[in-house]
Amino acid sequence: MSRVSDGQVIYRSPAATELLGTAKSSFSHFAQAEDRADFVTALLPDARVDNMRVIGVRANGEHFPADLSARLIDYRGDDVIVSNIEDLTKELAIQAELDxxxxxxxxxEKLSALGEMLAGIAHELNNPLSIIAGNAEILHEELENSPQERRIDKLSQAAQRCIRIVRSFLSLAREEPLDLKSVQISDLVANAVDAVKPDADKAKVSLNVKNTEPCQSILADDVQLTQVIINLLTNGVHAIQDSGVGSSVSIDWTCSGSELIIRVADNGPGISNDIKGRIFDPLFTTKQVGKGTGVGLAYCHRIVTAHNGKIWLEPGNTPGATITCSVPLVEDDQREILPK
Ligand SMILES: Nc1ncnc2c1ncn2[C@@H]1O[C@H](COP(=O)(O)OP(=O)(O)O)[C@@H](O)[C@H]1O
Ligand SMILES: [Mg+2]
Incomplete structure (x- = not known):
């Protein structure tokens, strides 16, 4: 119970004292002065407030989410607030976990439904797209040096892009078994860099291979792991190209202990805190329709995990983004039993 006029506490139950301490003024139970003002404003017209959310202050000074209900009464000639406050900390935590x-x-559920649908569509598109791309290729040769050449070129490039998108959907939807071989990381990186270079050049982004330290071989599906590196490099190039911030994407690796650590870093705009938790989600993209599919990092995650490895975004707000993968190195005794 507290007085409206000056907030002075007239009575406090033992439970309230345990929660709020023994301050003389009810003002100090509110973390924000506006909360108390809003509370009184809400209370005065009808002499009641039910379930108002405020931020309370515990006996030890900590803030907590609270539910406040009150009635206004006349007590010995004074306007007095009789209020009930409930600590919502646990309830909200449970609610958040449920959510x-x-x-x-x-x-x-969404993903499995989407995955099936995408795989179906992608499958259907695969054949007609190959026909478009193939015929564009033939026409391109036939029309070389003619005025139509540029158009055919565009057609062909667009068809190739569709084919790449369709393949990326297919590879995400269907879990291809790993075809494991003993491979050198330097070879994979070289192939990936070759694949991304044309796009990087076009976007005026430099690709730097920072490390050529020879490493023990890893047991990996070379095609799929190369695709992982291509995706990471491409994301860096796109981020720089789309934002106009930054100029280079670099890749380096170290083989310390039993792990190969691969890092792809760019000096682009970085990844904002509010999407950090979602970048590995399938179909999450911030890019325009046609440019991003949201499949890249989900694919990387799946492939690296299938290799018993891990992939993560480096924390911290250094300029740009750094994605790191770790993959187990092949033990010496394992190496002898590997197929040549
Ligand atoms: N190097 C990076 N810099 C900034 N943002 C990035 C980077 N890599 C990934 N992202 C963010 O993560 C999202 C998901 O990436 P990805 O799964 O590869 O899908 P997509 O590239 O098709 O959008 C991107 O849309 C982008 O917002
Ligand atoms: Mg991508």
Whole structure:
């Protein structure tokens, strides 16, 4: 119970004292002065407030989310507030956890449905697209040096892009078994850099291979792991190209202990905190329709995990973004039993 006029506490139950301490003024139970003002404003017209959300202050000074209900009474000639405050900390934590689980379940269901649909569409598109691309290729040769050449060129490039998108959907949807071989990381990186170089050049972004330290071989599916590196490099190039911030994407690796660590870093705009938790989600993209599919990092995650490795975004707000993968190195005794 507290007085409206000056906030002075007239009575406090033992439970309230345990939660809020023994301050003389009820003002100090509110973390924000506006909360108390809003509370009184809401209370005065009807002499009641039910379930108002405020931020309370615990006996030890900590803030907590609270639910506040009150009645205004006349007590010995004074306007007095009789209020009931409930600590919502646990309830909100449980609610947040439930929401998270529901979200995850929803996400998983959505993905499996989407995955099936995408795989179906991609499958259907694959053949006609190959025909378009193939014929464009033939026409290109036939029309060389003619005025139509540029148009055919564009047609061909667009068809190739569609084919790449369709393939990326297919590879995400269908879990191809790993075809493991003993491979050298330097070879994979060289192939990936070759693949990304034309796009990087066009975007005036330099690709730097920072490290050529020879490493022990790894047991990996070379095609799929190369694709992982291509995706990471491409993301760096796109981020720089789209934002106009930054100029280079670099890749380096170290083989210390039993792990190969591969890092792809760019000096682009970086990844903002509010999307950090979602970049590995399938179909999450911030890019325009046609440019991003949101499949890249989800694919990387799946492939690296299938190699018993890990992939993560480096924390911290250094300029640009750095994605690191770790993959186990092949033990010496394992190496002898590997197929040549
Ligand atoms: N190097 C990077 N710099 C900034 N943002 C990035 C980078 N890599 C990934 N992202 C963000 O993560 C999102 C998901 O990436 P990805 O799964 O590869 O899908 P996509 O590239 O098709 O959008 C991107 O849309 C982008 O917002
Ligand atoms: Mg991508």
């Amino acid at each position: 998270r689980q529901k979200d995850q379940l929803f996400q998983a």
